[in-house]
Amino acid sequence: MLGKESEMANSTFFDREIVGWVHQNNQADWNTRLSLEQNFSVEAFNERKQRPSLQFTAYSVETEAINQALNGNGNSSRILTKDDPVNAEKNTIAKANPRRFIGTKLRMPVLRCSEHFYSTGILGSMSGKSANSDCPPCQAVYDEISQFSNNYDILFVVEGTTAMRDFKEEIKNAIGNLKRELTDVPNKRFGIVFYRNVNTDGKSFLDITELTSDIDVLIKKIDAAVFTEDTYDGYSTLYSALYKSAAKVGFKSNSTNIIYVIGQNPDFRENPTLKLNCIDNSCDAWVKTDKLVDQLSNLRAHLVFIQPILPNNAVNNDLQEQCVDMMLEVSKSNFQSYKKSE
Numbered sequence: 001m002l003g004k005e006s007e008m009a010n011s012t013f014f015d016r017e018i019v020g021w022v023h024q025n026n027q028a029d030w031n032t033r034l035s036l037e038q039n040f041s042v043e044a045f046n047e048r049k050q051r052p053s054l055q056f057t058a059y060s061v062e063t064e065a066i067n068q069a070l071n072g073n074g075n076s077s078r079i080l081t082k083d084d085p086v087n088a089e090k091n092t093i094a095k096a097n098p099r100r101f102i103g104t105k106l107r108m109p110v111l112r113c114s115e116h117f118y119s120t121g122i123l124g125s126m127s128g129k130s131a132n133s134d135c136p137p138c139q140a141v142y143d144e145i146s147q148f149s150n151n152y153d154i155l156f157v158v159e160g161t162t163a164m165r166d167f168k169e170e171i172k173n174a175i176g177n178l179k180r181e182l183t184d185v186p187n188k189r190f191g192i193v194f195y196r197n198v199n200t201d202g203k204s205f206l207d208i209t210e211l212t213s214d215i216d217v218l219i220k221k222i223d224a225a226v227f228t229e230d231t232y233d234g235y236s237t238l239y240s241a242l243y244k245s246a247a248k249v250g251f252k253s254n255s256t257n258i259i260y261v262i263g264q265n266p267d268f269r270e271n272p273t274l275k276l277n278c279i280d281n282s283c284d285a286w287v288k289t290d291k292l293v294d295q296l297s298n299l300r301a302h303l304v305f306i307q308p309i310l311p312n313n314a315v316n317n318d319l320q321e322q323c324v325d326m327m328l329e330v331s332k333s334n335f336q337s338y339k340k341s342e
Helices: 042-050 062-071 136-150 162-181 215-224 238-248 272-280 289-298 314-341
Strands: 079-081 108-113 118-120 151-159 187-195 206-212 256-262 302-306
Touching (some): 151 162, 151 238, 162 256, 187 215, 187 238, 206 215, 206 238, 238 256
Parallel strands (some): 151 256, 256 302
Antiparallel strands (some): 108 118, 187 206
16 A cells, blocks of 8 residues: 555545555565664664764665675665664654654564565655656556546346346335445446347347436336246346347446346256257347357456346256356456456
């Protein structure tokens, strides 16, 4: 954590702001609870004052610290600081003991010890100015993160079958609660999609309401929704509903895109007969898994699957397996994309 001030009295002074990055190679666990302080005995203080080569010096590389310890010729270009009470400014020296720093001047944690030097990390205050403007790549990352954190697009994909009829109020409450949770987000939009079971001979039911900031539009849509089956077979058009709605609701590439799937029945591809009939008849509900995965990955979609009723048969269990597989494949696709962009 990088702070602008070395002291914070209470949480009222906290301000969430990125002021810098520390590379992981320059991070270490401080698990000794030991800190370094220059020897403040009279003899040690006087000796360092008379012999500058013995004064505290911190180097950025170990070899120069060893050179200094053995023969006093560490490379001066590698010096980080020479912060020693014998040469410090008076306002940093303790009044009670002029050979020590004041208490608010933080000591340095002991990370590792060797025969000739201590390895430490320097603690202290930072400039109150963000360095983003001096680091274009850092600024670019910060700007991208800000875009995502300031824009939320949330889509509810709901199975509109009889089994889901009793959850109307819960869905409305969930949308309202999410909007309240995102009070601090400047731009937030919500959409809803209803899907049912497959029609292998024609067009399957799909009702799409595009993303909007007006939550009342969604509430009215839910109230008017009819939860029924055209012909109940225990399966749904989940994959097709996800694929078509993700393309039509208005997701943006620079938003945090979240998709909540609320349903009970798995996609019909688990049933060989329904699958073959759909493919043979070129019905509109057939979508290849890799096409769906690519689409969701391109949107950087965050997937949340909710099955309100505990599975009571093998078909219901298929939905859980489909959800796990889909999240896994989207995650793998995202990982490959991130690797290519490095």
